[in-house]
Amino acid sequence: MLVDDPDDPRSREVGLDFPREWIEFVDPADAKHVVRADLTWLLSRWTCIFGRGCHGIVAGRAADGCCSHGAFFTDGDDEKRVRAAVKRLTPETWQHFRRGFKNWTENDTIDGKNPARRTATRAADAPCVFLNDADFPGGGGCALHAQALRDGVHPLEYKPDVCWQLPIRRDQDWHKRPDNTKVLISTLAEFDRRGWGAGGHDLDWWCTSSTDAHVGAEPMYISYGPELTALIGAPAYAKLAELCAARLRQGQVAPHPATEA
Incomplete structure (x- = not known):
């Protein structure tokens, strides 16, 4: 939900469609587990601002947060x-x-x-x-x-x-490859408004798209390390962190627009 009024916090939400960078790798601990990760999201500086400027998902109820x-x-x-x-x-x-x-x-x-x-x-x-x-x-x-x-x-x-x-979305699906082998693909992405289904567009405000929440001291792959570890396992997270750090050193091609704003 994008608005033009500069006094409305929704005016500081970026659109949902923009270029993203992805990485794919095999879990070091399980050859049948493949991780696909949205580097644009995991390298962003999003952080939870509950009680520190969060506008809430229901109009007039900022104190609720999400x-x-x-x-x-x-x-x-x-x-x-x-x-x-x-x-x-x-x-x-x-x-x-x-x-x-x-x-x-x-x-x-x-x-x-x-x-x-x-x-x-x-x-x-x-x-x-x-x-x-x-x-x-x-x-x-x-x-x-x-x-x-x-x-x-x-x-x-x-x-x-x-x-x-939240606000990481993990989807898992078994995928049959051309050689008839199967792998479990874990996809890590931003839980944006669309993640809630059609009702997500009716939220009064949502943090992942807002520049107000992209003020973290560290990139998300570090600040959300425990959550990511719980979602994909310690060996896979260690590899993910290694790849994220390498991408930061090389320079991102598609940084998150809310972080860049």
Whole structure:
């Protein structure tokens, strides 16, 4: 959603279609695993600016960040991991404390047909139940994220998959090659507005396209190293980091326009 009003933060979002650089390599630990990575995105200086200028995805609710809706679980393992993390929360650390799995989750649907469970919202049209208000004595922001930091672990160990993976999009597909061999291709790309489906174009603001969020001190492949490692494995991440560093030394052909602005 591009606008011309310079006072509107959406005016600082770049378009979705621009040249990108890609790299493809075989996972050093698995010859049947091929990684395709968007270097334009991973070499960008995007960083999360929640609470530091984030405009939020719903108009008038900047404090929500991207937590304005519940987070769908990807599978049983995701659900089990979050369940364990929730047990570590208390009324002092979770503003909207609720006991019992069914009290902090809701049944919904992603495709309009099949049921899917997600984290609950505080009420209809309210943010995720795990989002503490900024003035909450126990700390504002995601209660699960804060608990992970208190426990000395990375937030990806406590938060739903969709929450810690954003704004990286990983797609995986088995591909049959001309010689009839098969490889699993993991594609790492920017989770832009299109990543949300048709509804992504209706978000009031989205950070990956905004110059406001391309202010990181390090390129994404470094700042999101733990997340990338979780997505493709340590050996593959080490190779990816090596290739990203080499590309930076050589100079990019297609840098991200939001970083360059």
